[in-house]
Amino acid sequence: MIQRSKLALLTFVHFLTDFYSSLLTPILPALVAKLNLSLTHAGILAGLPSMTSSLVQPLMGILGDRMEKRYFIIVGPLFAAVFMAAIGMSPTFGLLIVCIILGGFGTASFHPQSVSMAGDVSGSRRGFGVALFIGGGTAGLAVSPMLVTQYVEYFSLEQMIWLAVPGIAAVLLLSRAIPIRNTGRRITRLQEIKESFRPNLRPMIVLTVVVIIRTLSGVGFGTYLALLMKDRGFTLQEGGVVLMVYQVGAVAGGFVGGWVSDRIGRARVIWSSILLSTPFLLGSLYETGAMMYGLLFFGGFMNMASNSVSIAFAQEMVPDNAGTASSFPMGFSWGIAGAGIMLFGGIADRIGVMPTLEILSVIPIAGGLLALALPNRIEFPPVSLAKQTMETQKV
Template sequence: MVGCVGCVRCVQRINAPNEPNALNELSGLDVNTSTETPPAAKVSPLTMSNGGASKANVGQLALLTLAHLADDFYAGFLSPLLPLLKERLNLSLVMVGALPPIFALSASGSQPLMGYLGERVGSRRLVILGVAFAALFMSCIGLAKGFASLVLIILIGGAGVSFFHPHGAAMTGKMSGEHRGLVMSIFLMAGAIGISVGPLFIVALVSHLTLERSYVAAVPGLAIAVVLWLFLRDAPGDGQRREKPVFRKLFTAEMFPVFVLFLITVLRSTVVIAFTNFIPLMLQERGEPLEAGARAIFMLLFFGSLGGMWGGFLSDRFSRAKIIFLSSVLACPFFAAFLTTQGVTAYVLLAVAGAVIQASTPVGIVMGQEMRPESASMVSGLMMGFGWWFGSMPMPLLAMLADRTSMRTALLVSCSACLLAGALVFALPKGVRGRKR
């Protein structure tokens, strides 16, 4: 659900201290975003070399990428279980439609705040707690006795998702070297794989053990949290002096391009969230089993992760804005075509739609970090967190529309957000639109 991968202590150390701010380059302003250069004695063997990541960095990236996979693995549990929860807890369609934005409020909407908090108290604890909370509480969805208890469970589980993400993205950007777009896409790909495999796993588990024993799924996530506790003690930024965060700098005129990028992210997220949460219900309307919904979510998100990797790769060679525009506009017809077909053809179209629309996910995050390198952690939370949360807000309205028409009609309406996202690319300043890495 989270786009939907790392840890960092201080936002001013996300990028190299002398790395220029993209917006300052465009405006001609000479603004120094760092007050001091860390002395050589403080440089850790985990820090970046000029040519790319060191062996130690690769190991840290691999471990944190695994953690992202696990964190999003549990974030994927809610959507495929919605048909079962609807029947077991006697929920109305509007109540079901309210669950995604409630979960997104905790899992995504609080990510900028978690980014700010991590800059004050350090990232290591939040990274470990994030994986542990997501594993433990999202696995307990089957223990809910009513709507209120279900909301409480997904709020706490969502907080675990939120703890992890902004620091993961910021650290990945710092350690990426000359291939930031590609490395970020691999990082995000791991999360997308997790959130695509999670539905298959939890549906198979509850089909075998019953919904009430879904808590068994927590075991692998808790094991990964222990591994993080053992091997993240020397993560970059841990133990260093924390500088004052630059939270107020987010609310300046220079943030306009970032907020345009944020709106694009919101619109694209709306489409992905709508299809992820409502496809199982649409297939249930057709009389198809619970496993069909899990397979559809897997096709959408797994191939979306592959698309994100290629999008990041291409964005290192071509204009990032062009990748975002083409990704947004070209996804719309594939989503619409999926809704008009069935069988194998429908799954293929859904896979293509997911790959196309998710191709720009890492691109948007990297663009935001390049625009505000001194606020990379909070910008990452804005793109990955707030974007997903705001994108989930239309879900109750779409559920009401589905209640009066059909789930297929509601999903078709949501596709229009792709075209709006493509149009908003032209609102970005020309210097940003035409800029390559």
């Protein structure tokens, strides 16, 4: 039987955790102005969340599987709430980096154990429970840009620390309401993992590279889009609305892409959606008003339509170690893309924000063409996405 109250609480904490994880990008223009940072510095800050939360996430998943108790479900959201809410009051670039790294650790440690527990408390309706849980996270990602920019404009960057209060309260409630014993504890030998990857190693490598390219474009575009809006005279709040439209498109793309891939195949959705993202992203840079918002919505939609599809595809390639396989398109690829976003900060310093966004808009072409090498079906039983949605982190 589904434990509704516990599932609802887990979903709410996931909403808050992903809300905190996406606080940085919308207020990046304000942080640049406050600390007098260069675009190179801005690129480093923008890439850090992906690097810290995504590269560490596979390790947290393996460690979490071996733990007798799910301590990360409590520690993760607490770190995300406190340290990401503290970025506004950081007086130096160095302290800002420390807060982002520790906040990213919180996000990375929370997700593996929490999604497992969401399935446990859902009983026979595991598909529904996990979909609801992931939907809570995507909602947090979508509303964060608008809410945090409004908050900062009404109060200040320094007052952002009070945003941690709901997260702390939710963690205290969660610690009292949810049993943290890990009933699904499993220890897998490294050699077994290696053998499970062997049959489909080549397509897994191709898929990982494709996701790196797509994520570099999508997350990088959102990052420097916020700075472009500032250059065009948008207020912080108006820039937050622009980012929200882009992120809502990405969330919608994750839902629709998964549903379509169940019907026409994973690879077709991956290469077609990635290729189609370029005209929308590039076109949005030259339009204003409603047309700009529409192009941004569909640019985000197409860029991230393959997100949940890539995760399911990886699970189909390595069905015996689906969790580890998922960490490549969910974690490792996003981390490598984060490093690429840092490099683009230096590029933006040299050529400007607009040319940098133009480059990020056309990068998906390389990923889409490479994705043509993917098999449309894997011989193993497919992982259905009809009742699943995307986990993002992180347009």
